[in-house]
Amino acid sequence: MAIAAFEGWNDAAEAASGVVNHLGIAWESTPIAAIDPDDFYDFQVNRPVIEVVAGKTERLVWPTTRLSVARAGAAPAPATATAAANGADPAGPDDGPERDGAASGTGLDKDIVLVHGIEPNMRWRSFTSELVQGLTDLGVETVILLGALLADAPHTRPVPVSVGASDPKLSATVTAPFSDYKGPTGILGVVQHALAGAGIPAVSLWASVPHYVATPPNPKATLALLRGVEDILDAPLPLADLAEEARAWERGVDELAQQDSEVAEYVRTLEEAKDATDLPQASGDAIAREFERYLRRRGRRGEPGGV
Numbered sequence: 187m188a189i190a191a192f193e194g195w196n197d198a199a200e201a202a203s204g205v206v207n208h209l210g211i212a213w214e215s216t217p218i219a220a221i222d223p224d225d226f227y228d229f230q231v232n233r234p235v236i237e238v239v240a241g242k243t244e245r246l247v248w249p250t251t252r253l254s255v256a257r258a259g260a261a262p263a264p265a266t267a268t269a270a271a272n273g274a275d276p277a278g279p280d281d282g283p284e285r286d287g288a289a290s291g292t293g294l295d296k297d298i299v300l301v302h303g304i305e306p307n308m309r310w311r312s313f314t315s316e317l318v319q320g321l322t323d324l325g326v327e328t329v330i331l332l333g334a335l336l337a338d339a340p341h342t343r344p345v346p347v348s349v350g351a352s353d354p355k356l357s358a359t360v361t362a363p364f365s366d367y368k369g370p371t372g373i374l375g376v377v378q379h380a381l382a383g384a385g386i387p388a389v390s391l392w393a394s395v396p397h398y399v400a401t402p403p404n405p406k407a408t409l410a411l412l413r414g415v416e417d418i419l420d421a422p423l424p425l426a427d428l429a430e431e432a433r434a435w436e437r438g439v440d441e442l443a444q445q446d447s448e449v450a451e452y453v454r455t456l457e458e459a460k461d462a463t464d465l466p467q468a469s470g471d472a473i474a475r476e477f478e479r480y481l482r483r484r485g486r487r488g489e490p491g492g493v
Contacts, residue, residue, distance in 0.1 A: 259291025
């Protein structure tokens, strides 16, 4: 199993890459590979990052796509805070030390390959072929692709998550609505198409981020994508402080909106449109499915009253 996200066009408010960052830290994943960036990235667009301490250059991090693995087994203790940045080492076999010690497990019955990518600037077909071949060599049998897009979505309502799947069995595991779309795509769509051609089932989850608060981070959208991944894995994931951070983010946006009457009115218009659209979907069956999902998660986390 692999979970992948790519910074850039596919990653509004860094909500999708935030999931991979979050899981990599929570699971203490171990870096295993990185794509050579020279063939795929324009370094005047995606510049390398240098770290200088006390006048001394400590390291140089090249922009690229990195793979790490989180091993199956006992999960680590819950974290006290959600990290905001990926701690992966620089690209290339000689560009940094390996992480010491054994990594904690995911709490799942399978290893998870985490792919934290940056949308390439060129040679997308070669890039995709190399990535898919790498996942094949690692024995990956299913891929969850995560994306986020800017939309007319009010920040006060649950984050809409849409689904695209190449396999009917994967489709059945997700309660989110399926997307209908025809138009330009990012590297996420290209990778999903290539995975289907290689016979690797893939499902994509897309979170709709309010376009009027597009500045990262957006913990509410990241949390919504994590919930979608939980549905596919049918297992609870470490959430750390994401729920509280999502509430704090929403309160902060509320305060900003109240300071501008035009923004506040616009949000109310979006809320009315969203509520009118969602009302027919609030059926008894939908509510029952959501309640069963909640009880299943409580039971797996060992909370009282679980089934």
